[in-house]
Amino acid sequence: MTDRPAVLIMQPHLAPLSPFLESAYAVYRFWEHPPLEAAHDIRALVVAGEAPLDKALIERLPNLDLIACFTAGYDGIDLDWCRQRGLPVTHAPGVNHEDVADHALGLILSARRQIVSGDRDVRSGAWTAERRTITASLGGQTVGIVGLGAIGKAVAARALAFRMKVVWWGPRPKSVDWPRADSLLDLARASDILVVACRADETNRGLISREILDALGPDGLLVNVSRGQVVDEDALIAALKAGTLGQAALDVFVEEPTDPARWADVPNLVLTPHTAGATTAGVQGMLMLLMQNLQAHFAGEPLTTPVP
Template sequence: MKPALPALLVLIQLEPAHLELVSAQYDVRYAPTAEGRAAEVAAHGKTFRAVLTNGTVGLTATEIAAMPALEVVCALGAGYENIDLAACRARGIAVGNGAGTNDSCVADHAMALLLATVRRVPALDHATRDGVWRNALPLPPNFSGKRLGIVGLGTIGRRIAQRGQGFDLEIGYHNRRAREDVSFSYFADVGALAKWADYLVIATPGGPETRHLVDTPVLRALGPHGYLVNIARGSVVNTAALADALRAGELGGAGLDVYESEPLPPKELFDCPNVVLTPHVAGWSPEAVLASVSQFLENARRHFAGEPLFAPVG
């Protein structure tokens, strides 16, 4: 008789093929909605040995307390800011993530947003469809040969820097501390980086420490010919300050894949000039999602085999 499969609670949306892949190895309860989540924790909380979530959906201390058999929690993707790590540590619950699985996808999307914003691609597309020729339009500036400031030079930030170098961009960055393995210019202050840069790309983790790191002074330092891109977490940018800066002409434009109101769209930005918005898809592609699911399976396999996680958190 085969041993029972470990009970797994999945709190995020998965493609049918990926859910089938996971279900082949675990006894899955699928709860990607708030209502389903509450119902599953209440009805089956005592049985779950593993949870699959992500940084946005997270896992609360109350939910952890309702799962006395819980051994491992994994985030699909790199973010884990809404998983209660303290509650996990107190119980000895292993926590892993999908670090590295979607870095290239996120970096690609960051550059796509930056190019689309600087070269005003969406506005030019709309004008073309309306029959407006270039003579009646303001010309977008050159993209190459400028200064790219990156807030957060982790694995994703470094991939963005690599892509920027392909456009002959000079790279500067802000981090908690300077990195010894790069030759890029280091700025201890975000405002100083913004004043230096033509483009500012946000690639830092979310959470209380970085909330509204980019606010009115930083946006003014970036200036009317500067461009902001955020592919990190919506909480890092003060949305109201961004809207004010764009309407006042204090910022050249912004490309956002994340925002404070998500999953609701940032309606306060809808009437702002030169804003490009995407629905938090920077890290999502068929290749990246499959890699993240595969890394979850490897993390969980290692845990239940008594081995260290492939990508541990903390």
């Protein structure tokens, strides 16, 4: 048995956390090998909150007493299941929502002003003296925001700075300055640009359906900085190919990493590899909260940022 608390990092992309955790804990990495020899020692799982929780593994770790999400989101965690087992869950809220909102505006600019396709034209020689691309101004366009949490509010503030109008929809009214649409469908109909910034869970899988995409229409732009499963990806691809949706800009996908062949012949599309919140400051903030939560837990103190 180790003389230091043992933690198990679950996903390979969290490997850079290892040296920070190793300063205080015995660290195991699930992708290297199942930690059978340490099953009785492991007290905390360090996970990406969007990844499905491995319940079968947890059943084999008798002394596990914390799930520590490195991320703000925790949509892969079955909270009821954890509560039934007295297993607390922590996360990292409030550290990268401004960065995600910046990225959302970058996606809007890249798509609406055709920055990415313009870059390709310059590099390929498609730009000629006779050809100049004309794009729409952002000023006066209506941005509809799905979900008005920290990210949604930050997107709204930026949209106003770009002279755009803001409308939003979420399941519960909020006391904010921007009008709330009566329904998601009404929001899509009223929007030139629809930004998906809601928290994901099993209740809103496929929320952005074919009906919503049709309502957004052939001049509309869909931006997703939430989770891939919130959008019906097959319907989205079909709508872009058919021209019933004008454009899409995505930072998140149903399967990650996404299969590049899936998008190879899809027009009017800007893609980024789930990097909206991946800034130096954002990652440092998440690391700080992770370390604080682990320290508090093993010291028997109140957790810094428990999931409510």
